[in-house]
Amino acid sequence: MEGTTADTDVIVVGAGPTGLMLAGELRLGGARVVVIEKLAAPTGQSRGLGFTARAMETFDERGLLPRFGQGDTLATSPMGHFGGAQFDFTVLEDAHFGARGIPQGDTEAVLEDWAGELGADIRRGWEFVSLTDGFQDGDSVEITVRTPQGEQRTLRAAHLVGCDGGSSRVRRAAGIDFPGTDATQGMYLADITGVQLTPRFLGERLNGGMVMAAPLSEGVWRIIVCPDGRPAHDRERTVTFQEVAGAWHDITGEDISHGGASWVSSFTNATRQAAHYRRGRVFLAGDAAHIHLPAGGQGLSTGVQDAANLGWKLAAVIRGDADDTLLDTYHAERHPVGARLLMNTRAQGIVFLGGPESDPLRELMAELVQYDDVKRHLAGIVSHLDIRYDLTGDDTGDDTGTAHPLVGRRMPPRTLVGAHGETTTARLLHTGHGVLLDLADDAGIRRAAAGRPDRVDVATVHAKPTDGPDALAGATAVLVRPDGYVAWAGTSPQGLEEALQRWFGPAR
Ligand SMILES: Cc1cc2nc3c(=O)[nH]c(=O)nc-3n(C[C@H](O)[C@H](O)[C@H](O)COP(=O)(O)OP(=O)(O)OC[C@H]3O[C@@H](n4cnc5c(N)ncnc54)[C@H](O)[C@@H]3O)c2cc1C
Numbered sequence: 248m249e250g251t252t253a254d255t256d257v258i259v260v261g262a263g264p265t266g267l268m269l270a271g272e273l274r275l276g277g278a279r280v281v282v283i284e285k286l287a288a289p290t291g292q293s294r295g296l297g298f299t300a301r302a303m304e305t306f307d308e309r310g311l312l313p314r315f316g317q318g319d320t321l322a323t324s325p326m327g328h329f330g331g332a333q334f335d336f337t338v339l340e341d342a343h344f345g346a347r348g349i350p351q352g353d354t355e356a357v358l359e360d361w362a363g364e365l366g367a368d369i370r371r372g373w374e375f376v377s378l379t380d381g382f383q384d385g386d387s388v389e390i391t392v393r394t395p396q397g398e399q400r401t402l403r404a405a406h407l408v409g410c411d412g413g414s415s416r417v418r419r420a421a422g423i424d425f426p427g428t429d430a431t432q433g434m435y436l437a438d439i440t441g442v443q444l445t446p447r448f449l450g451e452r453l454n455g456g457m458v459m460a461a462p463l464s465e466g467v468w469r470i471i472v473c474p475d476g477r478p479a480h481d482r483e484r485t486v487t488f489q490e491v492a493g494a495w496h497d498i499t500g501e502d503i504s505h506g507g508a509s510w511v512s513s514f515t516n517a518t519r520q521a522a523h524y525r526r527g528r529v530f531l532a533g534d535a536a537h538i539h540l541p542a543g544g545q546g547l548s549t550g551v552q553d554a555a556n557l558g559w560k561l562a563a564v565i566r567g568d569a570d571d572t573l574l575d576t577y578h579a580e581r582h583p584v585g586a587r588l589l590m591n592t593r594a595q596g597i598v599f600l601g602g603p604e605s606d607p608l609r610e611l612m613a614e615l616v617q618y619d620d621v622k623r624h625l626a627g628i629v630s631h632l633d634i635r636y637d638l639t640g641d642d643t644g645d646d647t648g649t650a651h652p653l654v655g656r657r658m659p660p661r662t663l664v665g666a667h668g669e670t671t672t673a674r675l676l677h678t679g680h681g682v683l684l685d686l687a688d689d690a691g692i693r694r695a696a697a698g699r700p701d702r703v704d705v706a707t708v709h710a711k712p713t714d715g716p717d718a719l720a721g722a723t724a725v726l727v728r729p730d731g732y733v734a735w736a737g738t739s740p741q742g743l744e745e746a747l748q749r750w751f752g753p754a755r
Pocket residue numbers: 260261262263264265266283284285286294295296297298299351373374375376410411412413415416436514532533534535541543544545546547548549550
């Protein structure tokens with residue numbers, strides 16, 4: 248950025264959950280951020296109604312859970328499903344299904360408040376228009392925006408992140424391909440009033456399609472209707488409540504046409520993923536990077552986790568603590584996660600939304616989910632608790648090597664006991680710094696991290712005995728990145744300095 252006058256360090260396009268989470272993360276890491284959002288005010292509509300277990304942990308790692316208004320414990324349910332085959336997710340260690348009944352609008356409001364308090368400059372009514380060439384090899388990125396007054400002006404920053412949703416203009420402007428499969432099936436969503444329904448929280452397959460119904464607020468029900476074989480509708484066409492009521496009647500036999508709707512919308516099973524999450528100084532996150540069938544409430548959750556992965560890395564590069572190659576780990580880590588998201592939602596679509604030809608598959612799934620290993624595997628996928636980043640630093644894709652089993656996985660939530668009483672792994676991450684857990688009161692371990700007090704907090708603690716002797720897989724020291732993933736774990740300082748250098752830069 249030398250020699251250029253930047254308006255800010257990072258421009259984030261889009262104040263959806265992904266952009267707002269990223270803005271907070273960037274501020275926590277000390278970077279300046281401008282968020283531009285074309286809508287003058289939030290819509291008040293909520294596509295999502297909750298988030299996955301890993302997204303919930305991510306919010307916990309920033310101290311955000313109490314802001315959802317329900318204390319430290321959100322409404323969760325142990326019951327979940329994969330493609331409609333329902334089972335109890337408590338087979339997972341530390342299991343909890345994600346948070347339920349939290350409208351996406353509430354999540355966005357929590358994140359907007361948080362990012363704003365941290366100093367993010369959120370500009371509503373500002374629209375991203377275009378990107379000036381040179382973002383691939385220049386020392387800054389310049390964009391054209393339309394201001395609320397309708398004027399066009401330029402903004403310049405070190406980096407640009409497109410969090411502008413599935414039809415991302417940033418993605419197109421950066422020339423990033425979005426390969427995948429077109430929509431083959433259309434589905435409806437409506438928030439209806441004036442009717443009383445039977446809850447079908449996880450969705451129910453009936454003759455003719457899948458329906459879901461859940462109470463949203465006093466007198467308002469969210470319904471989703473997925474009629475078998477309905478072709479994908481034209482995205483420009485406005486869906487009417489009568490059309491949704493007709494589809495509901497065809498499948499359930501229930502007449503809701505006397506009611507009304509505060510919101511009617513539609514969606515499809517189009518499935519696509521950006522070929523690259525980074526091109527030069529431009530990055531993509533959230534729906535801008537991946538779209539898919541909303542199965543299991545995974546979209547917002549994945550966007551929030553993309554942001555948690557990218558934010559601290561960008562901030563470290565901006566502060567000068569890390570070099571640019573750290574930013575390549577964003578695509579390396581998150582693209583495979585996105586690909587797995589697309590795989591699992593497509594698989595769920597075939598099982599749950601297929602017509603009678605999928606009946607044998609549904610029968611087979613119902614049999615398979617009787618087995619604990621199968622439950623554990625499927626719950627791990629849709630809760631996002633099974634994510635393991637390949638942190639070996641080579642391109643072999645072999646992450647098994649000699650690394651400790653915790654490396655690349657999210658730090659398991661644990662209660663920790665130290666000189667100042669009890670804490671938790673999540674609480675230690677509230678600062679957005681890395682954390683070195685010194686679990687055996689080892690001066691050698693503490694010395695190793697001493698040169699980075701501004702980036703890595705050292706906590707001399709031990710796991711609560713009630714969590715079991717192997718609560719941390721035998722490790723006596725664990726290095727946790729700001730996004731809650733284990734960068735290194737061991738029983739001696741061997742390899743620790745290398746990991747500290749790689750993720751947090753040189754000591755001062
Ligand atoms: C029926 C349905 C149910 C769902 N349920 C869940 C659920 O329970 N849990 C879950 O995790 N996910 C769920 N999802 C998915 C979730 O809604 C999305 O994944 C999530 O909204 C993605 O967030 P985002 O911030 O990446 O993008 P978006 O929410 O799309 O936000 C993008 C923002 O960018 C702005 N923008 C766009 N273009 C520009 C521009 N040129 N300039 C400036 N601003 C711009 C937009 O106005 C918007 O505010 C569901 C989706 C559907 C369809």
